[in-house]
Amino acid sequence: MKRIEKQVVENAYTYESYRQLIDNLFAENKTTGSNHSEAMLNYAKMNIARMNRLDKRGKLTDATLQNLQKITRPIIWLVITEGWCGDAAQIVPVLHKMTLENDNISMKFILRDEHLDIVDAFLTNGGRSIPKILILDAETLEVLKTWGPRPVEMQEMILEAKAQSLETEDVVLKKQINSESAKNLHLWYAKDKTLTTQQEFLAVAI
Numbered sequence: 001m002k003r004i005e006k007q008v009v010e011n012a013y014t015y016e017s018y019r020q021l022i023d024n025l026f027a028e029n030k031t032t033g034s035n036h037s038e039a040m041l042n043y044a045k046m047n048i049a050r051m052n053r054l055d056k057r058g059k060l061t062d063a064t065l066q067n068l069q070k071i072t073r074p075i076i077w078l079v080i081t082e083g084w085c086g087d088a089a090q091i092v093p094v095l096h097k098m099t100l101e102n103d104n105i106s107m108k109f110i111l112r113d114e115h116l117d118i119v120d121a122f123l124t125n126g127g128r129s130i131p132k133i134l135i136l137d138a139e140t141l142e143v144l145k146t147w148g149p150r151p152v153e154m155q156e157m158i159l160e161a162k163a164q165s166l167e168t169e170d171v172v173l174k175k176q177i178n179s180e181s182a183k184n185l186h187l188w189y190a191k192d193k194t195l196t197t198q199q200e201f202l203a204v205a206i
Helices: 006-010 015-027 038-057 062-068 086-099 152-167 171-192 195-205
Strands: 075-081 105-111 132-137 143-147
Touching (some): 015 038, 015 086, 015 105, 062 195, 086 105, 086 171, 086 195, 143 195
């Protein structure tokens, strides 16, 4: 199995410092990465609102609370992400809540575009999809398991939309497909209320 370098983990963001980074950059009309276009800033703005909402209102199920106690060895959840990533905004707040329930778990964040060597070792269908969570042994930093970039049902929907987009050369239709896909993504997350994320992630993590 692969191992993550100690320096990478030591220099990684905590949840609080990751959130602060996104807020600070947005105040300067920027987001993480090099693309600070109006579209990317709009994604960052929506993601800040999503994370704020989930920080306040997100709840762990009784099953999640019970399953978290099965983690008895010190581990690190290393999240590969970016501030403009909509899936990450829907997922990382609930993971943070999980870490608060078990002292054996710590969570760190690294930015994808600053660590392409790492994300390229954990591609999803050949792509650099995020968020990607690497579950590490806290002592050896060996990668034990991985999860991401999103729950299975949504991953299948996204892949289907991408296939439809690739099948057409009509720029307007392509844009419409991608827009509808993004809309459906967040509608799904809103209706699901993080329940599937909790179930599927812990099925891998414990």
